[in-house]
Amino acid sequence: MAEHPIQDLMNVTMDKVRQMVDSNTIIGKPITTEDGITILPVSKVSFGFASGGTDFDGKNAANKDLFGGGSGAGVNIQPVAFLVVKDGCVRTIQLSDSSNTVDRALTMIPELVEKVSALLNKKEAPAAPAEEKPRP
Template structure:
């Protein structure tokens, strides 16, 4: 294949795409912080509470081989509360946040398993050939 065999189409510059992605990541990352979502740490009565969150961001982009393709992209940011750090009397303690149903579901599942398992074991022992 010679140079005259190649079509006259611009080739997307990989460096330009990488620079765009880096700029997007920097801008999203600077805005996706715990303090931006939940506020600054609070101190009252000698206790400091620092919010802890899981913050994630993602984005994608692309361009086609056509001369008119200028590219397209999109992105998003999400945050979920995970807990807080409590600083009291010089000691820091992490306190996770759990869904309220966990406080009911876990003990209920343990009670159910403790009740049903002995019954199942007894039935299986009765069915076993001797």
């Protein structure tokens, strides 16, 4: 059985959407600065597509294979954050409104963990032994 023309429309539309939306669109290509900091852009991607068509049933045998159809797609790419990698530590910089308490708390978790770890490491460091005075 031959392919229906709507299949061609849908295949072309999906190929174009695949070209626009890939993993490099969501997590962008790394940007490395001269001082060794790596910045990764993070985006929110929304897309949709639609296609449709109809076969015309003509009374005339010459019009029997008429088809009308169309398709379309849309993509919305919105930058939402940057991942900043410096000296093995990753920090998130959000671009969205951080008025939401949950979002603000989630953004602060990596920095909080880093500070608590530094504090615990200071407490666990062994104290230098006190010098004993020689007895006379």
